Amino acid sequence: MTRLGMVVDLDRCIGCWGCAVACTMENSVGLGLWWQRIVTVGGPSIDTSAGVFPDVHKHYEVRNCAHCADAPCLPACPTDAIVQRADGIVQIVEDRCTGCRDCIPACPYGAIEMNEHEPVLPHGLEGGHGAAAVRPRRAGVVEKCTFCVHRVDEGLDPACVVACPTHAITFGDVHDPASDVARSAARGDAYRLDVESGADPSVWFLPASTALTQRRSGSAG
Amino acid sequence: MSEHTTSTVCSANCGGRSLLRCTVRDGRLVKVEPGAFPDPRYTAACVRCLTLPQWVYSEDRIPSPMRRTGRRGDGQAGDGFEPISWDEALDEVAGRLRRLVDQHGAASIAFTRTSGSSMLGNYSRLAALLGPTRNFYGGVDMAVHMGLNSTLGYKGMFGQHANEWPDRVHSDVIVVWGNNPAETSMTSMRFLLDARDAGSQLVVVDPRYSATAMHANWWVAPRPGTDLALMLGLLHVVIADGLVDREFAIRHTVAPLLVRADDGRYLRMRDVEPGGSNGYCVWDPVAGRAAAATDPPAPGHAGAVEVPIDGTFRAAGIEVTPAFELLRRLVAEHPPERVESETGVPAADVRDLAVAIATAGATMIGFGYGVDRYLHGDLVTRAGATLAALTGQIGRPGAGVGVQSHGGGFREVMLGPGPPLPRGATTESVPNIVVGQRPLDVRALFCQGDWLNQRVADMNVLKDFVAGLEFVVTVDHFWQTTAQWSDIVLPASTFLEATSPVRDVVTSRNSVLVRRKVIDPVGGSRPDADIERDLAQRLGLGEWFTDSPEDVVRSMIDESPDPALAGVTYDDVMAAGGALRIDGPEAPHVQYADLRFPTPTRRVQFYLEELVELGEALPVHRADHEASATHAAATRFPLVLIQSHVRQRAHSTFFNTPWTLQVWPEPTIELNPDDAARRGLSTGDVARAFNDRGRVVAKVVTNPDYPPGMCNVSEGWKQHQYLDGNVQELTAARINPVHELLWTHANLPFFDTRVEVEGVTS
Secondary structure: OOOEEEEEEOOOOOOOOHHHHHHHHHOOOOOOOOOEEEEEEOOOOOOOOEEEOOEEEOEEEEEEOOOOOOOOHHHHOOOOOEEEOOOOOEEEOHHHOOOOOOHHHHOOOOOOEEOOOOOOOOOOOOOOOOOOOOOOOOOOOEEOOOOOHHHHOOOOOOHHHHHOOOOOEEEEEOOOOOOHHHHHHOOOOOEOOOHHHOOOOOEEEEOOHHHHHOEEEEOOO | OOEEEEEEEOOOOOOOOOEEEEEEEOOEEEEEEEOOOOOHHHOOOOHHHHOHHHHHOOOOEOOOOEEEOOOOOOOOOOOOEEEOOHHHHHHHHHHHHHHHHHHHOHHHEEEEEOOOOOOOOOOHHHHHHHOOEEOOOOEOOOHHHHHHHHHHOOOOOOOOOOOOHHHHHHOOEEEEEOOOHHHHOHHHHHHHHHHHHOOOEEEEEOOOOOOOHHHOOEEEEOOOOOHHHHHHHHHHHHHHOOOOOHHHHHHHEOOOOEEEOOOOOEOEHHHHOOOOOOOEEEEEOOOOEEEEOOOOOOOOEEOOEEOOOOOOEEEOOEEEEEHHHHHHHHHHOOOHHHHHHHHOOOHHHHHHHHHHHHHOOOEEEEEOOOHHHOOOHHHHHHHHHHHHHHOOOOOEOOEEEEEOOOOOOOOOOOOOOOOOOOOOOOOOOOOOOOOOOOOOOOOEEEEEOOHHHHOOOOHHHHHHHHHOOOEEEEEEOEOOHHHHOOOEEEEEOOOOEOOOOEEEEEEEOOEEEEEEOOEOOOOOOEOHHHHHHHHHHHOOOHHHOOOOHHHHHHHHHHOOOOHHHOOOOHHHHHHOOOEEEOOOOOOOOOOOOOOOOOOOOOOEOOOOHHHOOOOOOOOOOOOOOOOOOOOHHHOOOOEEEEOOOOOOOEOOEOOOOHHHHOOOOOOEEEEOHHHHHHOOOOOOOEEEEEOOOOEEEEEEEEOOOOOOOEEEOOOOOOHHHOOEEOHHHOOOOOOOHHHHHHHOOOEOOOOOOEEEEEEOOO
C-alpha cells in the first residue's frame, strides 16, 4: 500500500526558504502563517551559529506536517475535522473545523497554524494566488501542509520539492522500494524527529554530516 | 475564470536567468515556478523569483508619473510628490534635457543606471544619440575581472573565465574563494553540492562562516581583506616546494619571458638585434643569448635543454630576468608563517592547501565578488590566475580559474546588433569620473533605478551633489531612495509587463532566451521601450525608434553572426516556447580549453609591463587598503564592515516582498559575540555603526560566524528600512589608479570600510 513520504537531505539544504515561499504561493497561505518553515539549528537567531569562531556550527532543518502514520492530531480533534487518506496524507476538512485549537499542541512538530483572522494576502492578489484548486481559508479554522494533495493527485511533486534549488527534498511512495524516496529513507543515517511520540512521521532527514566533519582553518586572534 | 501559463526569463541582476513558468489568472500573475529550461540541468528558480507575484503588485509601485512638490530628498515613499500625466511628465523631462543640451552641452546630463529596475539595455540608444556623460561614478564587480582579463586575455567585462557550472563534478578539488552561491546564486549551488557528493573536495575560502562554507569539506577563513596575502603564500609554497608544472609554465605562461632590469619592460628582439622584431624573448641556454619566444609558444624544450625560467642573464649588455624568477623572488617574501600572522590561517594549512591545489588531478578555483569589494581585488585574481596557470590547473575538464558568477562560464552566443545608430553614436561605456574627485560639469541626472542607494559610495557626499543639481529624473518601478531625490519620477513597467509580445532577448546557459510579455503594464506604468521612444520623439530623435521591441528581438536573432545560431530564427525560438538551446556540444564548457590566451604575449601574463610605474607589474602585496590591520583608521575604527549579499534580494531588487520580509524583516548589524560584549551589546539592542563618513543605525545580532574585528550589514536595504542612516554612508569612494589604467574605470571597494559600533539609547 502506498505511503507518501518526504526525505530532506540537510547536507544539501542552504536555508533559502525557497520551499516555504513556493508552498505559501501555491497554497494561498496568508502572511504570518507558514505550512513549511526552515529552522536554524545553531545559534538563537536565524542564520547564526553556535560555538566560538572558527569552531562554529549551524545547519538548517525543514519543518512541515509529517503526515504521520499514527497522527496524534486526528484523535485530538473533537469534530473529526482531521482525516487521513489511504496514501497517508493528513488533511483538515475546513467545513468541520470549529477552531478549537486542540490539534495544535497535539502535533509534535508545530505544523498546524491557526487563522486568527481573515488571511492577509499580498497587495493585488487579495483573491488568492497559486493553485486555483486551493482557496484561502477563512478566519477561525486551522490549516497546514497537505503534501500539495491537489498536485499529488495530478501526478506532480509538491511545490516545495519542485522549488528546492539544491534538490534537497525527495518525495514519493516510501513503500515502493524502487523509489528515490524509499532508498533515501532506508539509508542508515536517515532519521525522523520525535519518533518517541509514537506518531510514526512520514518525513525523514539525512543529516548535515559535512558540517560536522569539515576541516576549519582560521583564527579568532 | 481564465488561466494560462507563459514562460519568461528572470531579469534580476544575480545573473541567474532562470526560465520562469508564470501562471496568469484573470490577467494577474498568481504563480511562478521553475520553467523547463532547454538544457534541463538549468531548470531551477530561487526564492527571489518566487516572490515575483508580490513584487510586481507591490504597494510600493509608483502609480503614475510624479512631480516633486517638496524639498529634494525629504520624506519617504512619495511624500512631497504630486501625480501628473504622462504627456506633462515627458514634455517636462524632454524640455529640461533639451535646454541643458542647448545651454551647457549634452555632457551636463549624466545618465546613470542600476540593475534594479528597467532592463539594463534600455535608454542606451537615447544616451548614444544624446551623448551625455555616462558611467560617471565607477562600477562594482569589475576589479576581479580586470585582474583575470589582464592575466588571461579575455576582452569583455564580467566575462568568461570559469568553466561551466556542471563541469564542477569533474574537479578533484574545488576552491570557492570569496563566493557564496548558497546565498547569492542558489540555483548554481546545486552543482557544487553535486560535485562534493560525488567525491570532489569542496574548499571554501571566506572570512565568515557562510551557508556555502557550512557545506564545505574544508573552510579556510582568512581575516577580511587578507585574501591577497593568502594567495601569495600559496604561490610561495607551490614554487618553493617544486610543485610548478614547468612544462606548462614555459609553454603557456610568461614564466620564461625575459624582463629588462633597467625599465621593467619585456625584452624585445629589437633590443638585442639591430632591426629585430617587436617579439618577446627567452634565454637560449645553448647559445647563451636571448632568442625569440615563438608565437604560438613552442614546446618547453629547446632540443634537450629546457628554456630557463630561473636566474639572471645579460643580453646585449642589458640585465634580464625571466618573469618567473621575478615572481619567485616576490613570493619568497611570503612564507606560510608570515601569511599566518596576516591572515590567521595556520601555516601548515597554507601548505596543505597549496599542495592540494597543485597536486589534484583537476582543481577549479572559482572566485566571487567578495574579493572584488576591496581596493586591490584585481591583485587577488591576478595571483589566483597565476597560481592556476603555474600548476597547470586550467583549460581542462574540472580545471580552471575565474569568477564563478551565475552569468559566466557558458558558451558565448553572439546576437545581432539590432537597429543601427548614426555614425559616431556609441552605446559603449566611456571612462568614468568620480564625483568630488574630478572636475565635473554635470547639472542633471537621468537615473534608472535606485542609483543613489546602490551604486555610490560615501553617500552623504553624493546626497550633497544630488541636492545641488538643476534637474533629476528617475525611472523606476518602486518608490526607492533615488526617486525621493528626484524632480520627476517616471513609473516603468517591470520585465513581466509589456505592450508588445516580447520585451527583449538574452543568451545564457548555452541558450537563446526571449523575455515574453506575461501581463499588461501595472497601474500607470509604461514599458521602458515606450518611455524611451516617447522621450526621443520629443527630442527630435524619433526616427531612431521606429522598431517595436518585437522587431528588435527578431532582428537580433535572425541576424546573429554566431555559427551556433546559423539558421535559427525568431519564429523558431518562439515556437520552442521562447527558449532554445544553441547548437553545441553537450559536455560542459571548459574555458581556455585550446590554451590560447589572447594577451599581448599570447601567454598567461602574470607580469604586466604597463603597471611597472604603478609598482604592480607583479601581483605584489598591498596593505594600504582601509580593511588592512595596519591602516591608520584601524585604531579608531577597529571593525571591518562588509555588506553580505543575501538570499532574498538580488542587490536591492526584492527589498519589498512581504513573504521574505517575514523571514528577514529588517537590516541588522551582525558581529562576533566577543566584540558585541566588549561594547555592552546583545542581540536585539539598537546600535550605530559609524566612521568619519557617516552612520547606520540598526538592531544588533551577535553571531560567531564572524571573526572578531568584522561586522556585517547586508546590502540592499532602502532608506526607509533603516532605523537611521544608510550603510552606504560608511563606504569610501577610493579610486585605484591601476583600475583606471587597466580598464579606464574605477571599482568601488564597498567592503574596504572600517567602523566602530556603539549602542544607541533611545
